[in-house]
Amino acid sequence: MDLLILMAKRSWLALLIASLTGLICGLAAAGLIALINHSLEVFDQLRPADGLYFVALVGLAVVSRGASDVSLLRLGQGAVHDMRLHLSAKLIDTPYAQLQRLGKHRLLTMLTDDTQTISQAVELVPILLVNTGIITACLAYLGWLSLPLLGLTLSLIVLGSLSFNWPQRQALTSIARARELKDQLFDQYRLLTDGSKELQLNHPRRQHFFTRLLLPVSQQYRRDFVRGMSIYAVVLNWGNAVFYLLIGGVLFAAPRFIDMNASLATGYILTILYMITPLSELMHALPILGRASIALNKIRALEGELRTVSDTAQRPSQPQVRSLVCRQVTHTYYREREDGHFTLGPIDLTLNAGEVVFITGGNGSGKTTLALLLTGLYRPESGDIELDEQVSSASSNHHYRQHFSAIFTDFCLFEDLLNGDDPQRVQQAREYLIDLQLDHKVRIENGQLTTLALSTGQRKRLALLSAWLEDRPCYLFDEWAADQDPVFKHFFYNRILSDLRERQKLVIVISHDDTYFGLADRLIRIENGMLSDITPSNDADAPALAKVCP
Incomplete structure (x- = not known):
């Protein structure tokens, strides 16, 4: 949500248009699923017009997705560009004494690592919005096929989302700790580059630097980051399992309670299988979105510490002073x-x-x-x-x-x-x-x-x-x-x-x-x-x- 707000500040109209084209892509994808399912049912009675419908839907899906991807990519990178320039301008207008207190390592981490993390997340936004449109359209098609089965699907999705909530908070906590350690890690890198001569001349100091300063911070960063990403890996695999359980429920449990035939089951399972890819992409984006949210909060916190005093004067009003x-x-x-x-x-x-x-x-x-x-x-x-x-x-x-x-x-x-x-x-x-x-x-x-x-x-x-x-x-x-x-x-x-x-x-x-x-x-x-x-x-x-x- 933070990324969408960041992009909307640049142009809410462009974001709205890109979102609508993404939804059109989703509708076209759902139409393709419906057409494929119908064609399988009447395979012996297919007409040339059905092929034309298929080609038209493919063309609509390709064009709308391409338009959405390109417009969102330009909008997102433009927002990141504006953020970089805004931060740079704010740093220039921040009093020198305050910049010294903040430390170069914190400022460099913000300008390089945090903005890069946000840029990577912004690159995923087009994919996420298009996939959201596809999933929404597919769910609508599932409801058209069978409302009871749609209820079963939504129930499993809600339960799966609730089961993700606590592990995701734990993952974000670990990644946030790793982000705090990255400031310290960049400070050690500064010592490593600025003090390379002294470290090479003094072996005990070199050993102390590596064993007492650099190594502990690097190891703790690795532990926190690996823990957070490992939790995400478990969550992602559990998410995939939820959809396979859904397919199993449709095949083996639903027929006991819902009047359904092979045609309905085929259409339902085909649609769910099609939904697995966009849902997996959404779930695989969770780690980078989590890191981007932490980076954005870090930038906002650091930006709040910058007390700028700007002035429009560019050159001295007098060529000489007395x-x-x-x-x-x-x-x-x-x-x-x-x-x-x-x-x-x-x-x-x-x-x-x-x-x-x-x-x-x-x-x-x-x-x-x-x-x-x-x-x-x-x-x-x-x-x-x-x-x-x-x-x-x-x-x-x-x-x-x-x-x-x-x-x-x-x-x-x-x-x-x-x-x-x-x-x-x-x-x-x-x-x-x-x-x-x-x-x-x-x-x-x-x-x-x-x-x-x-x-x-x-x-x-x-x-x-x-x-x-x-x-x-x-x-x-x-x-x-x-x-x-x-x-x-x-x-x-x-x-x-x-x-x-x-x-x-x-x-x-x-x-x-x-x-x-x-x-x-x-x-x-x-x-x-x-x-x-x-x-x-x-x-x-x-x-x-x-x-x-x-």
């Missing part, structure tokens, strides 16, 4: 290593366009958290962040973020380049490719990078080029030069930062490269979540250092 100001900004978050909460701030800070500001500090001092706050990916728990004297609120935060280009330590590189259709900027980007020693590996064609199959350092250089092309008013670099060769460090600090300063960009650089601190307009140190006094520069030719809050 200043960014933090007033008594604080942010508290949990740190697993210390098993406690860490508070950043309160922070008072003013950053101006046309200056390059270096932020330095020890590990765990709050540098990256500050960077996430400044770029709008985190929201302050108290205090305000102003861009050109406009306070960034929850509703305007999307617009605020559009002023930034950032490269974090866990950056993601895209093939498509923004502003990749600007000939002047593309030409300068190609020159930078030469300076970054990437011209022999990567080209810019039709606004796209020809390859991303590069080393980590090369990908980071390519991310630098991509950010430069975006031409945003504000730039943030989170330890970009940490793993670069000296020649590329020199290029970054002396060429890129100088170019951004000349273009009146607001530039924030998180760095430990004290060799280049003299190139900063301002140098800010953060310790234990607090901004401390600025470290003075020893370079007499370097730009003068300003105060934290000028």
Whole structure:
């Protein structure tokens, strides 16, 4: 039912038309059974017209079933397509901090496994609706043959359905437990891929990972899933047995209580035998429908945890900004290593366009958290962040973020380049490719990078080029030069930062490269979540250092 509602939301009219064509197919199938049964009774008196009726019914069944299958398939896959896009859009509009709390493994399981399960179930909907039409028409024909025998048939179907109820609930419970374990299994897969180097270097850790983390979850998932599907297997076989018992009842028990002849018995048994295939297909669909129902409920539950804040703004309203100001900004978050909460701030800070500001500090001092706050990916728990004297609120935060280009330590590189259709900027980007020693590996064609199959350092250089092309008013670099060769460090600090300063960009650089601190307009140190006094520069030719809050 949930799948039908999902499809009806896309187009209830298309679903209604497809259901009607499925019913027509069922009526045509029942007509074929009736015609075959009648033809067997008057075999010696068949006329050419009977053959024409047969061909017409076959044609009607084929055409109506084909129309129903195709329309339902398009409708169902369209509904799944809409659901994927809806979920993707909702994830994009969900605050970054909330996505971190939910965890990548849960989100990936929803986007991949759950949507795939629903897609598989949707593929069965055309078959199920057509088979429902066939069964309905066949039952009507059975009632036309003999109402008492129809009553016997319906009684056995009802009793069989009631006997399925409890085992099916047990099966769904086991499959639901397996689905919960799949989140944990995907988390272990994440550890396996992200930590492959560490696992290969440390055999005891590898053994611990397999025996204490991966193996127990995988075994429990297998047990729950096998238990659920085994119950379904028993239910399916019992369902087939019910129909054979029905045939036996018609042959051996019904004649004792109902006045019937061989012709009636033949027609009845022939119809029941024809019904076995669509009924078996309906019953074999129960496991995938059960899994799809669980997946859909899981998606709805996770979707309910997503608190989206959307905005229609696409680009900054002004090509430049004048200043960014933090007033008594604080942010508290949990740190697993210390098993406690860490508070950043309160922070008072003013950053101006046309200056390059270096932020330095020890590990765990709050540098990256500050960077996430400044770029709008985190929201302050108290205090305000102003861009050109406009306070960034929850509703305007999307617009605020559009002023930034950032490269974090866990950056993601895209093939498509923004502003990749600007000939002047593309030409300068190609020159930078030469300076970054990437011209022999990567080209810019039709606004796209020809390859991303590069080393980590090369990908980071390519991310630098991509950010430069975006031409945003504000730039943030989170330890970009940490793993670069000296020649590329020199290029970054002396060429890129100088170019951004000349273009009146607001530039924030998180760095430990004290060799280049003299190139900063301002140098800010953060310790234990607090901004401390600025470290003075020893370079007499370097730009003068300003105060934290000028």
